[in-house]
Amino acid sequence: xxxxxxxxxxxxxxxxxxxxxxxxxxxxxxxxxxxxxxxxxxxxxxxxxxxxxxxxxxxxxxxxxxxxxxxxxxxxxxxxxxxxxxxxxxxxxxxxxxxxxxxxxxxxxxxxxxxxxxxxxxxxxxxxxxxxxxxxxxxxxxxxxxxxxxxxxxxxxxxxxxxxxxxxxxxxxxxxxxxxxxxxxxxxxxxxxxxxxxxxxxxxxxxxxxxxxxxx
Numbered sequence: 176x177x178x179x180x181x182x183x184x185x186x187x188x189x190x191x192x193x194x195x196x197x198x199x200x201x202x203x204x205x206x207x208x209x210x211x212x213x214x215x216x217x218x219x220x221x222x223x224x225x226x227x228x229x230x231x232x233x234x235x236x237x238x239x240x241x242x243x244x245x246x247x248x249x250x251x252x253x254x255x256x257x258x259x260x261x262x263x264x265x266x267x268x269x270x271x272x273x274x275x276x277x278x279x280x281x282x283x284x285x286x287x288x289x290x291x292x293x294x295x296x297x298x299x300x301x302x303x304x305x306x307x308x309x310x311x312x313x314x315x316x317x318x319x320x321x322x323x324x325x326x327x328x329x330x331x332x333x334x335x336x337x338x339x340x341x342x343x344x345x346x347x348x349x350x351x352x353x354x355x356x357x358x359x360x361x362x363x364x365x366x367x368x369x370x371x372x373x374x375x376x377x378x379x380x381x382x383x384x385x386x387x388x389x390x391x
Contacts, residue, residue, distance in 0.1 A: 178331035179272060179387070180322060181303075182340035183283035183290055184219060185362030187265050187380075188297065191216050192258040193251070198230045201247040205231070205239060216363050220342050222284040222309040223248060248286075255289060256296045262361060264381035269302040271384040278329045282321040284309035284344070304329070316344050319352035326352075339383065343371035355390075357383065 184190045191212065198218075199209035210230060218229040227244040228235075235243070272279060280303050283290050287308030294300045305325060312320045326336055338349035341362025349356035350371075358373035359365065359380065368376070375390075377383055 177335035178278045178280070178326060178329045179337045179339060179383075180280050180282050180325055182338075182342070182345045183281050183285055183293070185341035185364060186262075186339060186345075186359055187281070187299065188259050188261055188293065190255070190259040190293075191219070191363060193255050194219055194226075196257070197247055197251040197254060198226065200250045201227065201243045202230060204246045205243050207231070219363050220284060220344055222315055223251075223286060252289065252292075255293055259293065259297070261297055261299065262380060264379045266299075268380040268383050269299065272387075273302055275384070277387070278331065279303050280325045280329070281306040282316065282325065282338070282348070283307070284315045287311050317347035317351055319348060322348060322352035322354060326354075337387065341365055341368075343367035346371040346373045349373075357386065 181187050195212045195215040198215050202209060215230065218226050224244060227247050228240050231240050231243055269279065281290060281294065285308050287310055290308045291306050294303065294306055305328060307321050309315045314320050322336065322338060333353040336354040337357055338345055338354055339357040339359065341359045342364035346356045346358060346368065356373040357375045357377060358368045360376060360378050375386060377386060
């Protein structure tokens with residue numbers, strides 16, 4: 176139980192509304208109609224460039240995608256905490272793990288500056304010794320470089336390390352790094368967990384401390 180690494184969007188925080196609003200603001204800026212919330216949500220998880228590329232559609236050229244991405248990043252920076260909040264039970268679980276001396280970190284494909292600003296704005300930063308984003312390394316999740324870096328920094332072995340997330344991307348990242356995975360069923364992409372089943376499933380973050388204690 177030396178190190179627990181969390182995904183951010185869909186795992187710690189419910190950010191779909193602000194992401195959807197920002198994507199549709201970018202589409203509006205580019206003269207396109209808005210997309211439904213569930214469609215935008217299905218595009219989330221692989222970083223802002225991929226999100227905007229998907230949202231702009233296959234007919235968009237590279238210059239249009241770059242222009243839409245620049246607008247999205249500027250708009251989202253100003254509006255990313257309008258509606259985003261931690262999921263129920265998240266703060267309580269982080270507090271319990273912190274009291275037990277568990278080392279915790281965030282590894283997300285969201286840009287690092289946005290991730291750190293979001294955690295700070297929601298009061299989550301004190302729980303984490305490190306917050307890495309999609310631009311922290313040359314490769315994003317599911318590449319294992321982020322987990323391996325965090326294990327080295329925390330001096331944790333693979334069998335002592337857990338990756339917690341809501342999507343197949345998080346499970347595959349854990350597998351690629353040789354660590355255990357925990358999937359949450361309430362997030363943005365829980366259906367994708369059928370493609371890559373995690374080692375354990377939880378329905379609320381409040382279940383995590385007890386799970387880790389049992390498997391210690």
